[in-house]
Amino acid sequence: MSESNGALVRVEKVSKTFKRGAEKIHVLDGLDLSLLKGEFLALMGPSGSGKSTLLNIIGGLDSPTAGAVSVGGERIDRLSGKKLAAWRARHIGLVFQFYNLLPVLSAERNVELPLLLTRLSGAERRKHVDTALGVVGLSHRQKHYPRELSGGEQQRVGIARGIVTDPTLLLCDEPTGDLDRKSGDEVLNLLAALNREHGKTIIMVTHDPHAAARASRKLYLDKGRLSQEPLE
Helix, strand or coil, X not given: CCCCCCCCEEEEEEEEEEEECCEEEEEEEEEEEEECCCCEEEEECCCCCCHHHHHHHHCCCCCCCEEEEEECCEEHHHCXXXXXXXXXXXXXXXXXXXXXXXXXXXXXXXXXXXXXXXXXXXXXXXXXXXHHHHHCCCHHHCCCCHHHCCHHHHHHHXXXXXXXXXXXXXXXXXXXXXXXXXXXXXHHHHHHHHHHHHCCEEEEECCCHHHHCCCCEEXXXXXXXXXXXXXX
């Protein structure tokens, strides 16, 4: 695998196989990936190609069938249980296609949720929430509930929740997939600013070439392998 020794993320010979009854489904096949700190990677490929599976493995939400996954020099594929959950809480921010906001909580309370896994005091959590909502431009909407926000605003709340712990990696799974082009562009502008101005390392799964164009690098996943260009 061609990579710098200073890679933030190292995925080495990772395979993932799912069982469906007696059938084995090979999703990832000896895959290698290197990502430097501060990169913004767009991960593209057809539906069912394993993009979200790879994202989940890098984020410690799933484990590889074989191979090694390191983030910041730590072998996360060797972690399990409480250690893995604690690692995710410190290092991973997640942004989903369908926002995954709790409708009974205000924007500020939704953003605060990841901080409840930390030892921060209430005042410290409040400061982090205010900062995150300020970064996404929603300080004036912090008391509003999801039903009172547009789709674009809900996704920006989702991004604030993703960055509120100042994670090592921000993992975005189709972050504009449920938005119109105008709202999608606002979200993409925000992600680009987080990368450019705040140095956030981002991996974004997307089907949309328009979204992928905002990234500093694009890779295509198909038939279990990564490539620089789409496979024919």
